[in-house]
Amino acid sequence: MTPSLNSIVSRLHVKQLRLLIALEERGSLLGAAKQLALTQPGASKALHEIETTFGAPLFVRTNRGLAPNAVGHCVIRYARLIHTDLAHLREEIVGIMRGYGGRVSVGVIMGAVPLLTDAITAVSERQPEMSVEIVEETSASLLGLIDAGRLDLAICRTSVSQTPYLYDSVLVKEETLAVIANVAHPLAKRKRVMLKDVAQHRWVVYRANMPMRILLEREFHDAGLRFPAHLLETTSAFATLNLLQKNPSLVALVSVDVARFCTAHGVVRTLPVTLASRSEPYEMVTRRDAPLAPGVRLLMQAIVEAGSAAA
Known part of the structure; x- marks a missing residue:
């Protein structure tokens, strides 16, 4: 039976978290003990105390030493998070003391x-x-x-x-929005582009129910146009730009600030599409x-x- 949270909090020590991390890195009790300046019997006793705290074994013995099991991988992952948070805590305290x-x-x-x-x-x-x-x-x-x-x-x-x-x-x-495309897109050199002109192209968009996606759907609805099918959905600007680079027929909706940055570096071109809706x-x-x-x-x-x- 897994111990209660109060039991784990009262029995677990930070130095034990360091031991778990060292065991994963070194793969043996001897290696972890040397890294932390402990004796091997001391490291073995500490590991037993940790496994007792969590009510489950965390490692299995192999020909190469100790390897974390599924529970061990989970505990070690959180041990690293806690260790990182403590490092951030120290960093912030130092900064506050310096003003x-x-x-x-x-x-x-x-x-x-x-x-x-x-x-x-x-x-x-x-x-x-x-x-x-x-x-x-x-x-x-x-x-x-x-x-x-x-x-x-x-x-x-x-x-x-x-x-x-x-x-x-x-x-x-x-936020003001812009429609962007590859510089080699068929509509890239037009001085005026209507929403119906890009309706037939494949779009890179945010997933459903997100503000930018809702706005685009409203634009198509108000224009009496069917919303494009076979969408490519992502929240990543880098993924969006890579998709536009790989496929010159794609178009995407991004903020004007992102569009300006990308066009300034010659990555894409902003299509002169006027959108009636305003983003939040x-x-x-x-x-x-x-x-x-x-x-x-x-x-x-x-x-x-x-x-x-x-x-």
């Missing part, structure tokens, strides 16, 4: 990546020693990471949540009433300034 907040975890949806990178560039010039983790995902996923405490803030949309009151949010920028603005989101480290506040200020400059 700038050592580390910030920020999420961003695809269209707002240029806005965020502008803000991070500005912050890096002011505080070159501050570390920033960037997670690009959908709004729903980013809000989930904020709920779990894995992100300090995110540039996304709270409209996708059933509990938007759980967040503090500030509108930072309106970007929001800068944090957990409601959550304490914010100095580094988080610094980045938030830079995001607001970047949004104002781009308006």
